[in-house]
Amino acid sequence: MKLRSLAPILYILFLMLPIYWLVSMSFKTTNEILAGFSLFPQEFTLENYAAIFTDPSWYWGYINSTIYVTINTIISVSVALPAAYAFSRYRFMGDKHLFFWLLTNRMAPPAVFALPFFQLYSAVGLFDTHIAVALAHCLFNIPLAVWILEGFMSGVPKELDETAYVDGYSFRRFFFRIFMPNIKAGIGVAAFFCFMFSWVELLLAKTLTAVDAKPIAATMTKTASSAGYELGLLAAAGCLTIIPGAIVIYFVRNHIAKGFALGRV
Amino acid sequence: MTLEIQDVTKRVGAEIHIHETSLRFLPGHFNVLLGETNAGKTTLMKLMAGLDQPTSGQVLIDGVEVTKQSTQDRQISFVHQFFVNYPHLSVYENIASPLRLARISSSDIDRRVREAADLMKLTPMLERRPQELSGGQQQRTALARAIVKDSKVVFLDEPLANLDYKLREELRSELPQLFADRGAVVIYATSEPAEALMLGGCTATLHEGRVSQFDETSDVYRNPVNLTTAQVFSDPPLNTAVVTKAGGRCTLNTEVSWELSGPQSQLADGEYMIGVRPHHVLPTAISEGVAIAGSVQVTELSGSESVAHFRVGEGSWVSQSEGIHPYQVGESHTFFMDVSKCFFFAADGRLVA
Numbered sequence: 001m002k003l004r005s006l007a008p009i010l011y012i013l014f015l016m017l018p019i020y021w022l023v024s025m026s027f028k029t030t031n032e033i034l035a036g037f038s039l040f041p042q043e044f045t046l047e048n049y050a051a052i053f054t055d056p057s058w059y060w061g062y063i064n065s066t067i068y069v070t071i072n073t074i075i076s077v078s079v080a081l082p083a084a085y086a087f088s089r090y091r092f093m094g095d096k097h098l099f100f101w102l103l104t105n106r107m108a109p110p111a112v113f114a115l116p117f118f119q120l121y122s123a124v125g126l127f128d129t130h131i132a133v134a135l136a137h138c139l140f141n142i143p144l145a146v147w148i149l150e151g152f153m154s155g156v157p158k159e160l161d162e163t164a165y166v167d168g169y170s171f172r173r174f175f176f177r178i179f180m181p182n183i184k185a186g187i188g189v190a191a192f193f194c195f196m197f198s199w200v201e202l203l204l205a206k207t208l209t210a211v212d213a214k215p216i217a218a219t220m221t222k223t224a225s226s227a228g229y230e231l232g233l234l235a236a237a238g239c240l241t242i243i244p245g246a247i248v249i250y251f252v253r254n255h256i257a258k259g260f261a262l263g264r265v
Numbered sequence: 266m267t268l269e270i271q272d273v274t275k276r277v278g279a280e281i282h283i284h285e286t287s288l289r290f291l292p293g294h295f296n297v298l299l300g301e302t303n304a305g306k307t308t309l310m311k312l313m314a315g316l317d318q319p320t321s322g323q324v325l326i327d328g329v330e331v332t333k334q335s336t337q338d339r340q341i342s343f344v345h346q347f348f349v350n351y352p353h354l355s356v357y358e359n360i361a362s363p364l365r366l367a368r369i370s371s372s373d374i375d376r377r378v379r380e381a382a383d384l385m386k387l388t389p390m391l392e393r394r395p396q397e398l399s400g401g402q403q404q405r406t407a408l409a410r411a412i413v414k415d416s417k418v419v420f421l422d423e424p425l426a427n428l429d430y431k432l433r434e435e436l437r438s439e440l441p442q443l444f445a446d447r448g449a450v451v452i453y454a455t456s457e458p459a460e461a462l463m464l465g466g467c468t469a470t471l472h473e474g475r476v477s478q479f480d481e482t483s484d485v486y487r488n489p490v491n492l493t494t495a496q497v498f499s500d501p502p503l504n505t506a507v508v509t510k511a512g513g514r515c516t517l518n519t520e521v522s523w524e525l526s527g528p529q530s531q532l533a534d535g536e537y538m539i540g541v542r543p544h545h546v547l548p549t550a551i552s553e554g555v556a557i558a559g560s561v562q563v564t565e566l567s568g569s570e571s572v573a574h575f576r577v578g579e580g581s582w583v584s585q586s587e588g589i590h591p592y593q594v595g596e597s598h599t600f601f602m603d604v605s606k607c608f609f610f611a612a613d614g615r616l617v618a
Contacts, residue, residue, distance in 0.1 A: 159349045162316050164342040165336040167410070168366040181353040
């Protein structure tokens, strides 16, 4: 083997190691994990997964997370679409400042907003609901989606809009029938990023929920102490947390680089 | 059907893009908007098409005011310089799109789409996506979409500018016929004087947001009302020089002067600007030719004609002649100016003789 192909292989091994370790742990018993170093599961078991899929306090964590992440993604993208269109097509007073200000929202740590959100939602009775978390995540996801979509939209020439109007398309019809199909990669990428950020965000999701809308990540931290450390169970839960992201990334794999560049490639 | 604009202006911020303009386009033949890049051709077309709102003034179609009417309701077609099609639809659907929106029966749509595709030689490509076509085919798709719709007004914004030479020639000769029998007002923007002459019809010359003249194309070319029109409608650029007329004699500089005849000799004494088209400045002696010597700067030779840029004192001149003339760059050469074809302009740019 050539030396120069060794470096990437080592790097990939290094990247895959924690994931492999997590997967391997999820098929071990807690005793085996605590017993010491073992590269493969000695006693292969699916019990950890079985426990998760039969215990409502576990699987509801996934359902709750999925619900608020989906609501958030839908709200973020549908609000960002018209906003991004305006930024991309019209010049208005302060448009550039507003556009930049949007992104600065992402620069504040979510912890800053945990307290005001908690107090506000408690006061208006939104505490421990899916929509509460979904709305809180919009604070970060809408600006991001606007930035990504604006980049993709600016790649579509304005002449396309004009041609559609000349052909007789109303604005609404043009937007849904002509414009959206042309930026569908951008919509996919924006949705992916919203999904991802909302899925991995823990602090706000944990602060704003108690029982009814408790996310999976919060479930994981709580169950850890009940009957000692159930490490196998936690590993299985961790594996299941990775899967949705992996599925979503598969659909946008060809456009993801453009998304990271906020659509400006 | 007629299209008319009355006192239309367009201001963006403090900048004036279109100065007060009134034009009346009659159907039946081509109307050309001639002007260089940034002269305001596209802006003026967008104002007429309703894609942009004029700051003041009115747009009328068939005598009915449509200034506030939306583009969708105006029954127009617009073909851009860049090939604009709907990338996610097949060529067939691209052409059919204006008809689909007009709620025409699908058998009718099919007939008309195939007819337009046939005219534009797109029949074998109907099922393909626009990106899979060559530039010329993409532009023909856009043109087919303009044809298929029975528009009152058809705007063609430099539709051939981005096509290769062969296709341009071909489409240029086809275009006037295509729209001629449809009774639509056709407005065609171009930056090439030669194209305006080939298309015929009427021409409006546009310069810095102002229409300097609008008339039959050959009239505008032969009898420009002012210096701007003559300059816009000349390629290579019009030769200009300041001359002094005294009595029957006209003096350009110490070496070049000539005897005036006809209406030119009737002008009042004083300074004038003369304009001579490059093909009236020739490298060989001609009758009524006035010799003018200059040092050759740049030459362009094509198969059938020679263009030489030369300097006379401070002024730069262009000569365009048939055949191949071997110029030596940097050397002096004597050119002959056909002074009978000379335009005389007053200080304000008006043509006086």
